[in-house]
Amino acid sequence: MTTSPRFLCPLVAVAALTLGSPSEGLSQSASSGTQPSQSAPSEPRNVVLVADSVNVTADGLLIARGNVEALSDDVRLTAREIIYNDTTGEIVLKGPIRITQGDEATIVADAAELQSDLRNGLIHSARLVLADQVQLASARMTRLDGRYSVLDKTTVSSCHVCETGEPPLWQIRAQRVVHDQLEKQLYFDHASVLVRDVPVFYFPHLRMPDPTLDRAQGFLIPEFNHSSLLNYGVKVPYFIPWGTERDLVLSPYLSSETRTMEFRYRQAFEKGGIQLEGAISDDTIRSDIIRGFLFAEGLFQLGQDYKLTFDLKAVSDDTYLTDYDYADYDRLNSDITIARASRTENTRFAAYHYQTLREDEDNDEIPFLVLKAETERRYLNMWGGELRTSVEAHGHQRRSTKDGDAGRDVGRANANVQWLGDWTLGNGLRTGVTGALAFDAYRTENDSSVSTFDSGLAPSVAAYLRYPMSKTGTDGATYILEPLAQVAWTGGDTLEVANDESTQVEFDEGNLLSLSRFPSYDRRERGLSSAVGMNWSRISSKGWQGSLTFGQVIRQDAQPDFSKSSGLSGTSSDLLVAGQLRNQSGLLFTGRALLDTKGDLNKAGARLGWSNDRLWLDASYIWLEKDLVESRPNDISEMKFDGSYRLNRHWTGMMDWQFDAVSGKTSEAGVGLEYRNECLRMELSLSRRFSTSSTVQSSTRVGFNVALLGFSVNSNDKSYDRKCG
Structure with a gap:
């Protein structure tokens, strides 16, 4: 039976507007504080309606029954029956109803009634699934202005829910949840976080990003740790996006021994980008100074195929990075480079700066500034072979x-x-x-x-x-x-x-x-x-x-x-x-x-790597004979091991170890255990750094963090999913 387009378009618009028109978007940055404008939805194109039977009654009703399916672009609607009143513009859907829009959202419901403007309506026994990760279940969902979904008495979780009635590992129950589809935010009123049906936290109001949002302002996953130098502490990072091209993360680190502010700033430009990372600390380890570090990286495309890169590092004192476990550098190498490389040319202009953190080195007596300019060219098919030319200018300077x-x-x-x-x-x-x-x-x-x-x-x-x-x-x-x-x-x-x-x-x-x-x-x-x-x-x-x-x-x-x-x-x-x-x-x-000639080793090194679905391993060994010419008064024999093994579907063990075979002592060791499923990740770690000098103190660190997957943390790895039954 042929159906007039004036009937088909409103039917498919139900699907598009229930989930949000694909053309909807942010007209202004969310950080500007200006309410985005909501334009009237356009009629969907390429409309297809399939049903076992489609009838138009004399009083202006279009009734589609049996395996009803409406398609338009990436929106798909299936229902048992759809009734459209051409006179009043009202639409009634009888379930089971399923509406999907690409991979972003799915609505499953028993029944729905929408008003004539297709921007408001009521959906019964609704379940909203976002990005195939987070599901919101409610007895009633109301659509407002084609933008908001309001769910009453709602249960929210990214855990796999079995039909046995067993409660999920965690869930959030709220009196009301509002999903702002334009801003891609979830707002909770009177929310309780439950673990195995046991309430553990209560929030009068709570805001979380939906999983389709890449960058949302708010708190990130906190980290709890204990250090023998810094005692018990917690890091609470806060993410601040500035438009689409820059963002800032501020991470206060609080303990009885330190007040630290960590930060990371990123900005993208038309032809490059920069990243600044650092921290400022007032602690009891060095109460005489304000401690801190700053690392800066960047890359920019210049004209004529040249690239500008920089990697700058600075720290307040020799032990700050190791005390806070930020890095294990014994020298800080900074550089600014302009380079161009092709099949026949390699040109580079660079400036380097060095800062030693070693106890036995003096910064005044090592080259702190190095300048270099070099170019190498290849000329192919020159006299039956290849001609290469190179020119280099170099200078290095000490403060002493x-x-x-x-x-x-x-x-x-x-x-x-x-x-x-x-x-x-x-x-x-x-x-x-x-x-x-x-x-x-x-x-x-x-x-x-x-x-x-x-x-x-x-x-x-x-x-x-x-x-x-x-x-x-x-x-x-x-x-x-x-x-x-x-x-x-x-x-x-x-x-x-x-x-x-x-x-x-x-x-x-x-x-x-x-x-x-x-x-x-x-x-x-x-x-x-x-x-x-x-x-x-x-x-x-x-x-x-x-x-x-x-x-x-x-x-x-x-x-x-x-x-x-x-x-x-x-x-x-x-x-x-x-x-x-x-x-x-x-x-x-x-x-x-x-x-x-005697078969004795002067140098030896070996490295073993192994990576598959369950095992990741990186192990190395080095042997260097003592040599005063190379400023090595003692033999060096070191072994390093870093690896993880997936014990089963949910548990992964981790270990790292560094051993000095000459002294017979371990210089660094750590173990960790991670539990993960489709909706939760927990990690417990223990590490010990053993001092090898009088300036760096031995320290022990214990870390613990928990992440609820599905919101700001992607959980699409199906290998971790729990199974029902």
Whole structure:
């Protein structure tokens, strides 16, 4: 039967206006204090009405019966029967009724009557579900002005409610709840919070955001903790949005030992954004000063593909961050950088600032300010290969004016031209040649042990061979074996400059074939040298992958600026052994070691990561032999462990541990236990930090927080849902 559009449009408008027209929105910011204007709803388009039977009576009634379904845009209405009176404009819906608007809201009811303007009405035995998370159940729901839903004697919860009648884990019962659909807020009158049907809190008035609102002003989840330094305390964060582009979080932290205000400010701009985070404290730990810290980060897009980034850090004293468990830095590194990177160019201008928090370092005697400008360019297909050029200007300064290491200031300029060519021969042999010419110029102040100014040229040439071979085994795995070798020579005289930047040298599979393994230009490997190595890998058809690398450097003359623990001292380097293993279940293991001629370890490091649906693990180990050249008077042997394991659907255990194997003492340890379901998250944590210096005190912290999921905290992870029965 064909039905006139004048009947269809009001029917579908019932669905749109009961939930709110998709075109409704905020005409002004909620923080402005101005009431948003409510425009008259527009008629929905693309109207479709489906029913077992549709009849139009002589007195102007349209009656749709049996599996009635009305559709318009993302709104869908289903009912047993709909009666529309064309004369009075009244609409009666008989249930069961179900109205949905996308993923935002669903109304389930037994019956409804709406007035002729479609903006007011009464819905019986209604249940409103927001974002498939929070449900509001009421015997009667009244719609006002197409904007407000008023529910009397309402029960609200995000917990899964079973038909057995068992009460949910938590619920809020209120005499009245008003849902402001435009502002996306829930207002409660005479609300009681119940846990397993037992009242625990009462609020005369309560406001909470509905789960479809991304940013709402109000209190966030409080955090309760206990610290051996700060005693029992509570943090109560308050979120303040300013429009859509900035917000502020203020978190008062109160205990018997401190009065602290934590803050976080964020602002988005058209071409970037900033974030400021910090705290100000008046405590009994250092009653002589007002303590605090400030971290600032930002990123901005500039013209011509340049990006400006900054990461600034400042703190009032050396122990503030650890006393409050804000961070475990032993040095604060700040930088402001303007950079541009592409396939053929890398340009950067940067300023760095350093502040040490270490007990054995003096801020006046370390470089506190570093300025750097550098650019590197690639020119492809130049004389059958690739041409690279680089220019760098660098300067660092100390506050101290003492002669020698404590007051040395350095400025340098470096330039390099390098040509690289590589070829693959018919039998699979890969060969390559590199030629380079570098220029270095240094000016040194406040150090009479070296020349005030020195400069020089360093020509280099190298040739390498690699021969990758592969086969497929009977098990279906692919095996790859690649022997490699390089011969290199670098000329020029060693400059009379201090070793101020190349004090920490790493020898790994990434620089086995490098011309120089020093991290900066104040030292270069010179003379004739060779490198030999072997790469082996296995790729299983079942997803397992493993690889091993062996390598060694042999040179004509020893390089005196390499320390023993670097593995590169003498005419023959230590044997480099590195490997990696991964599988399809999320396991990743990497390891590296340097073995001397006696088989003893000079350096070793390993890392294990494992991530899947139940386990998250990050474990590492490092061994460094003592080396006074690298300012390491004692051996270092440390193990770190951080992980969590999901014990079952609701419980997750967490643990972190840091152990100093040389002293045989734990430096930091923590355990935690989390319970979570679809409507609640509880976390209990215990951590202990052990002092390793006279300035940092040992401390123990206990933390506890509870979050009611579904409102400001998303709970869409269905793996935590409780099951009925």
